[in-house]
Amino acid sequence: MYEIIIVGAGHAGCEAANAAAKKGHKTLLITSNIKNIADMPCNPHIGGSAKGIVVREIDALGGLMGVVADKTHLQIKMLNSAKGPAVQSLRAQGDKITYPKEMLNQLNKYPNLEIKEGMVEDLIVDNNTVKGIILEDGTKIHSQIVILTTGTYLKADILVGNTRTRKGPHGEQPSNYLSDNLKKYGFKIIRLKTGTPQRLDRKTIDFSKTKIEPGDSEYHTFSFDLEPCYNIEDQEPCYLTYTNAKTHQIIRDNLNKSSMYGALDDIEGIGPRYCPSIEDKVVRFADKEKHQLFLEPESRYYDDIYLQGFSTSMPPEVQEQMVHSLAGLENAKILKYGYAIEYDAIYPTQLNASLETKILNNLYTAGQINGTSGYEEAACQGLMAGINASLKLEKKDPLILKRSDAYIGVLIDDLITKGIRDPYRLLTSRAEFRLLLRSDNADLRLRHYGYDVGMINDNQLNNLKTKEKAISELKKYMQKTKLKITPKIKEQFDLHSFQVPNSSLSLEQLIKRPEITMEFLSNLIDIPFSEEIKEQVSINLKYEGYINKSIKEAEKMLKLEKKQIPNDIDYDKITNIASEARQKLKEVRPKTIAQAIRISGVNPSDISILSVYLKKEYSKDE
């Protein structure tokens, strides 16, 4: 008998397994094919805008994605490095061979984690409580908790042109009955869709007709515990090319052959708004003469090049024409055609913030099954489900990250409160407190939580404490150290055409000037702290006004977050609430007033009526 069974070994499943195993629980990770552990069936990146910050958060909480990406990537970049600190985010090109290998290495370190092959088609359910899983051959495996991280494998259909084939991303067999069984237990199941572009043979591409996109010439790591383990010069470049009038003509001429444009008439799945197919782009943005396409290597160990931006469900012969119309790809050999995939997911308002379902006790779900898209989104949910499942076994409160704590908190709260319309992707714009949720401070935000739940060890905690101490020391140093305006120093100000201070100012006062950087000050006066510490202090002082505003907003929200809504509330008893709001409140059953406010369709007037009702009905308990 296992304590925790995790079904599916994608990015969510691996993180869940790591968390459960790290916390010492007897864990089974079951997957339909061990070869596909931590597979990247779509694009080869780890990170990106907002997502890169999530990878840092996963690392801060003791997850694996950052470490594995750091050890295996082909190139790494800091996006938005010219913009403010809040929107900077790392993105790496992963290696589709070594990333899964390294992930498996990490998981193999746990003697209490077993990895097995098997196709799960049902759950053992007793009295609304999950007790284990049932395989397709009828084998029952018992456990106290089950975490479903099945990705796109629930009733997956691959769509190419006018064909629909019941199979998963690599032609693997999908699970045919699990989603029906979930429906039987009372889950609302939705159908979603996504797509992927072609893979091309590197040897057949004329890169001279494309623009090279190298990695950064500065070292970066996702992980707070690792030194960079790559050479800047050894990074693999990406390349940029564009669609053209001919490409668009081919697409328009063959539009009715695309699965999404009529070749298949039984498509229910809703595709992601932020990932339109090339057909969509050409149709919806008809006035655009060209669209950007990135050629991205998938691995050092094979020749597939991923054609980012060209996702399609055209039949193969049209894809041939389309690809060959592109600059540099005239003779490119297509190794794998683009396709769309439809799959089942559960509507995420059926989850608690711990990712345990509201329908069945001891069942947790994470990743694409919850309607998200993206490796990072999946991984962070897997991590949280793994942590919270373990905490439940340990009879402890779940770890619920707030929207002002982490992007992970934003993602989970969005899912369970607002539900989804299309596959959910994290975006910077979803985080109202993004100024607090930076890439540079993920460890400061989250490592203490990680330590408290047993995901971060003493050594890691001590490193954090040392960093925190240094930050507060540098802050004091900046306050009390004054820069004397000697002729030499004046010269430096003049050289940069900075306004020369009238009197000697403290370093703190100086760094608050928009034009003055820590680097400039370090050249004038000794600041005996590491770059990492200087960066923290510089951000905090320079943007103090904005950061304080965000902190104040966050505190306002936390106050509302403290106003609990009792579990047993009967929304039918509250007169005057608008009917749409009533229905939404009954569906989501928010835990706090703050969460209720975030439900779309619940208006401020409904909130005030709800608040009055709570006061009237429950004030005796307070």
Added chain:
Amino acid sequence: MNDTICAIATSQGVGAIAIIRVSGEDSINIVNKLFKGKNLNKVESHTINYGYIIDKNQKIIDEVLVSVMHAPKTFTTENTVEINTHGGIASTNKVLELLLTNGCRLAEPGEFTKRAFLNGRIDLLEAEAVMDMINAKTNTQRELATNQITGKVSNLINDLRDEMIQIISNINVNIDYPEYDDVDIITNDILIPKINNIKEKISKIIKESRNGKIIKDGIKTSIIGRPNVGKSSLLNQLLEEEKAIVTDIAGTTRDIVEGQISLNGIILNIIDTAGIRETEDIIESIGVEKSLKMMEESDLILFVLNNNEPLSDDIKELLSKLKDKNYVVIINKTDLPRKFKLSELPVDKDKIINMSIKNNQGIEELKNKIIQIFNISQIEMSDPTYLSNSRSISILESCLESIKEVEKGLGNNFPIDMIELDLKNIWEKLGTINGTTYEEELLDQMFSRFCLGK
């Protein structure tokens, strides 16, 4: 389910007819019990039915027309009955009483509107406009209230929000898709003129809204001066001149309105300055402090001086406090010799008027001066599409404050993604004016306007 409410919908007083509105699930049932005529449960929706209201002894109370309107196409979206009574206040009250004993509850003030709002029939702005309409006193006010209902103000705010969301979504696309080279990059230089434009628009709405507030609430006017300088004569003359009603009714504010006059359609609410009709020295009796407070609370101060009396220190002090206010200094009794120098008055010479109230001299000049100070002729001419309630105006004012923050940020060359936080905040605040905030609006914009994706 909501209980059934009723109230006299027309203003209390003697009129040819009065309307009693009944709203709620049982409204038709209840009225039918009191109605002699067709069976109201069987008549079609939106019909007017002639008959009598009778009491339990079958005694006829009034001859009435009853409008029956079925949910949801009614103001409150609930079943609604309107009873047109004919017999004056006594029988109208009797009908109301009968409704109450037959299962209706007396509506709280504004409860019909509140139900309309809660049932999603009208948005917040419209709800406020309806409340304003109920209180409308002059034609201009009515027009203002009507405009708000038709959504003209909502449109104005929505246009502004549209303009902002375009900028905001573009900045967000720049952040979330940094490598897309076919999306315009919003830089501080591009942002500055756009921000100026938005600032101007908000300022314009605020300015017009302030005028709107004047149209709605009138100009709170106080008459200040020592005893026997002619305050009450001035009041009487203003009132007589306009044939306005002198009442003791409470106005829109807590103040006792001594009288109202209409100046080109704008109401001047002359407030009771603690016994304006008494001969007592108000400044001495209530003290300089309180006079100051009264001046502070007024939109317009008519400060009356006696030409034939030297200026006391108290008066000089009060006069010196006028400069930030709208005021007219009236030198009365110009038929008598002057006992002070004009140069002693610490006020704007342009705002001094010589009058002989007793001889009916200068009253026109005073009125023109007031019209000039409040730009009343312009208020009348401008399109009254502005916000007329203080809540909306104060939200706009706070938006304007945030715009200043944005400008400061731009001046300091802060990263655009930080400035965007303030922009989004303004955009959200604007949304609270008409109560429409749609969670996915920004994302919709991003993905419908820009071509993004893998």
